[in-house]
Amino acid sequence: xxxxxxxxxxxxxxxxxxxxxxxxxxxxxxxxxxxxxxxxxxxxxxxxxxxxxxxxxxxxxxxxxxxxxxxxxxxxxxxxxxxxxxxxxxxxxxxxxxxxxxxxxxxxxxxxxxxxxxxxxxxxxxxxxxxxxxxxxxxxxxxxxxxxxxxxxxxxxxxxxxxxxxxxxxxxxxxxxxxxxxxxxxxx
Amino acid sequence: xxxxxxxxxxxxxxxxxxxxxxxxxxxxxxxxxxxxxxxxxxxxxxxxxxxxxxxxxxxxxxxxxxxxxxxxxxxxxxxxxxxxxxxxxxxxxxxxxxxxxxxxxxxxxxxxxxxxxxxxxxxxxxxxxxxxxxxxxxxxxxxxxxxxxxxxxxxxxxxxxxxxxxxxxxxxxxxxxxxxxxxxxxxxxxxxxxxxxxxxxxxxxxxxxxxxxxxxxxxxxxxxxxxxxxxxxxxxxxxxxxxxxxxxxxxxxxxxxxxxxxxxxxxxxxxxxxxxxxxxxxxxxxxxxxxxxxxxxxxxxxxxxxxxxxxxxxxxxxxxxxxxxxxxxxxxxxxxxxxxxxxxxxxxxxxxxxxxxxxxxxxxxxxxxxxxxxxxxxxxxxxxxxxxxxxxxxxxxxxxxxxxxxxxxxxxxxxxxxxxxxxxxxxxxxxxxxxxxxxxxxxxxxxxxxxxxxxxxxxxxxxxxxxxxxxxxxxxxxxx
Numbered sequence: 001x002x003x004x005x006x007x008x009x010x011x012x013x014x015x016x017x018x019x020x021x022x023x024x025x026x027x028x029x030x031x032x033x034x035x036x037x038x039x040x041x042x043x044x045x046x047x048x049x050x051x052x053x054x055x056x057x058x059x060x061x062x063x064x065x066x067x068x069x070x071x072x073x074x075x076x077x078x079x080x081x082x083x084x085x086x087x088x089x090x091x092x093x094x095x096x097x098x099x100x101x102x103x104x105x106x107x108x109x110x111x112x113x114x115x116x117x118x119x120x121x122x123x124x125x126x127x128x129x130x131x132x133x134x135x136x137x138x139x140x141x142x143x144x145x146x147x148x149x150x151x152x153x154x155x156x157x158x159x160x161x162x163x164x165x166x167x168x169x170x171x172x173x174x175x176x177x178x179x180x181x182x183x184x185x186x187x188x
Numbered sequence: 189x190x191x192x193x194x195x196x197x198x199x200x201x202x203x204x205x206x207x208x209x210x211x212x213x214x215x216x217x218x219x220x221x222x223x224x225x226x227x228x229x230x231x232x233x234x235x236x237x238x239x240x241x242x243x244x245x246x247x248x249x250x251x252x253x254x255x256x257x258x259x260x261x262x263x264x265x266x267x268x269x270x271x272x273x274x275x276x277x278x279x280x281x282x283x284x285x286x287x288x289x290x291x292x293x294x295x296x297x298x299x300x301x302x303x304x305x306x307x308x309x310x311x312x313x314x315x316x317x318x319x320x321x322x323x324x325x326x327x328x329x330x331x332x333x334x335x336x337x338x339x340x341x342x343x344x345x346x347x348x349x350x351x352x353x354x355x356x357x358x359x360x361x362x363x364x365x366x367x368x369x370x371x372x373x374x375x376x377x378x379x380x381x382x383x384x385x386x387x388x389x390x391x392x393x394x395x396x397x398x399x400x401x402x403x404x405x406x407x408x409x410x411x412x413x414x415x416x417x418x419x420x421x422x423x424x425x426x427x428x429x430x431x432x433x434x435x436x437x438x439x440x441x442x443x444x445x446x447x448x449x450x451x452x453x454x455x456x457x458x459x460x461x462x463x464x465x466x467x468x469x470x471x472x473x474x475x476x477x478x479x480x481x482x483x484x485x486x487x488x489x490x491x492x493x494x495x496x497x498x499x500x501x502x503x504x505x506x507x508x509x510x511x512x513x514x515x516x517x518x519x520x521x522x523x524x525x526x527x528x529x530x531x532x533x534x535x536x537x538x539x540x541x542x543x544x545x546x547x548x549x550x551x552x553x554x555x556x557x558x559x560x561x562x563x564x565x566x567x568x569x570x571x572x573x574x575x576x577x578x579x580x581x582x583x584x585x586x587x588x589x590x591x592x593x594x595x596x597x598x599x600x601x602x603x604x605x606x607x608x609x610x611x612x613x614x615x616x617x618x619x620x621x622x623x624x625x626x627x628x629x630x631x632x633x634x635x636x637x638x639x640x641x642x643x644x645x646x647x648x649x650x651x652x653x654x655x656x657x658x659x660x661x662x663x664x665x666x667x668x
Contacts, residue, residue, distance in 0.1 A: 101397070
């Protein structure tokens with residue numbers, strides 16, 4: 001879920017749906033615990049709060065949950081959609097771009113975990129840049145659990161043929177995106 | 189980043205230049221009357237028409253005090269409108285718990301009364317899920333198409349997102365007509381505020397993506413998806429083929445630029461819609477209230493030329509409104525179904541919420557000029573339908589204001605549109621039983637021995653919006 005939360009650009013993401021009323025009052029409204037319990041009891045029309053109440057804290061409710069084949073009981077939708085929606089391909093692209101970009105950024109800032117073969121500090125790369133081919137082969141094994149054919153590697157490497165040439169980080173992110181959103185990956 | 193021209197930009201350019209080549213595809217090719225808009229605003233949980241625009245007075249019969257009825261002083265009228273409504277229930281909303289029901293039913297009739305009609309009916313189910321589905325698909329009368337799908341099929345050709353459904357529960361369920369055109373399949377939304385993000389792969393991401401590079405990457409992916417061993421092995425698998433076709437349409441949606449026109453929040457590379465200044469005046473809580481956010485998005489989707497069939501509804505989660513001493517429950521848990529425990533106040537608060545947001549949406553539509561029909565507004569071709577699952581039982585302890593009710597088939601629904609003969613109820617209510625009855629289709633005259641059905645409601649909505657289907661029938665008395 002962290003990707004989806006970041007996708008919402010920093011909006012609170014710890015909770016993606018209804019939360020306990022008392023938790024909400026204490027954390028977000030600065031209400032003392034005793035007062036929160038009293039407010040809960042008042043809402044229940046009793047003198048003592050029983051089992052708390054739920055309130056929809058308006059954080060992103062799994063922003064793309066339906067497009068990604070999920071369901072949301074708190075919106076009364078107990079089953080996933082029978083078919084992908086028009087938004088599904090875009091959301092899949094979006095999540096892949098976000099996840100790949102996040103990994104590239106982390107690997108650039110510290111010890112690389114995934115993008116280990118390519119020097120991510122390079123400002124320009126080409127298909128012949130050392131480490132590019134190994135990066136594609138490694139991503140095939142990670143994402144598709146098989147070796148890439150030489151032809152497939154050549155196709156993917158054309159990502160670095162654009163003008164102006166991409167930076168190493170751009171090439172890494174896009175290579176990851178391409179492989180992660182092939183139908184082979186999505187339908188396996 | 190260059191801001192895409194977008195659909196609204198296209199419309200403006202077209203209107204200014206009168207250049208038909210700039211018109212959106214639908215407008216350029218269609219030799220037909222302008223499209224029409226449906227806004228389905230779901231009354232989740234079983235909204236009782238006797239608690240809004242068809243209230244019964246306690247002195248209407250000797251039995252009425254033991255039925256769902258109100259003291260005569262609590263029933264209000266508006267000049268020129270042959271509908272009644274319920275006055276603010278100040279005693280009940282005081283609580284506990286305190287309720288927030290700031291919107292007055294009479295205000296709605298004062299503003300939109302001539303366009304407002306009540307159509308009585310007997311629902312065909314008292315099950316929430318079944319009732320919600322049937323309220324949207326007319327019990328399958330049109331090959332299983334929901335109203336959103338039917339209107340999108342008729343008026344949505346060429347629109348990037350013809351049908352968008354943000355409703356809760358089974359109001360959001362798609363229909364089952366296999367012949368439904370692809371453009372009429374609805375998109376389902378979990379959170380209206382972030383909807384724009386789902387219409388574009390890269391706008392709004394925290395790490396910027398060069399769009400040209402993205403397009404190049406997609407072209408490379410397309411090669412893999414046609415040349416890999418997996419692709420050739422599973423070339424004819426129906427699900428994969430459908431997905432690839434969907435991907436093509438999704439890329440067109442992205443290219444339409446609609447993401448830049450329906451944004452409710454400021455995100456990196458994705459600015460809020462400039463319409464939000466006006467929207468905020470009428471829907472001040474759209475950033476924190478999911479229902480208001482849905483209404484804001486519905487308006488933006490219609491105004492931008494993106495959609496023609498839209499569904500919104502409150503959810504059944506408890507929501508609070510106001511600050512300090514003004515704070516109260518604006519959306520009881522279970523929404524209208526809170527009537528099981530607290531019928532009168534639950535219905536009153538939910539009708540307040542529903543009508544307030546509907547009023548705001550209609551006001552926005554009235555103020556939005558149809559760029560291709562100068563001098564007319566979007567509202568001129570719109571219809572609001574308030575579907576609900578069922579009505580509520582009528583019995584109560586005589587004179588009680590705090591009582592519970594169960595699910596019941598007999599009821600009525602609210603339609604609001606300049607396309608219908610509003611300002612009145614179609615059918616009526618029997619003061620001895622508080623049960624509604626039907627009307628004669630051609631004249632609109634009350635017919636105490638008849639009852640309309642959810643199929644009839646579906647038919648009236650379709651007739652007003654020029655949607656044809658086999659055996660639709662006609663109700664000329666309700667149309668302008």
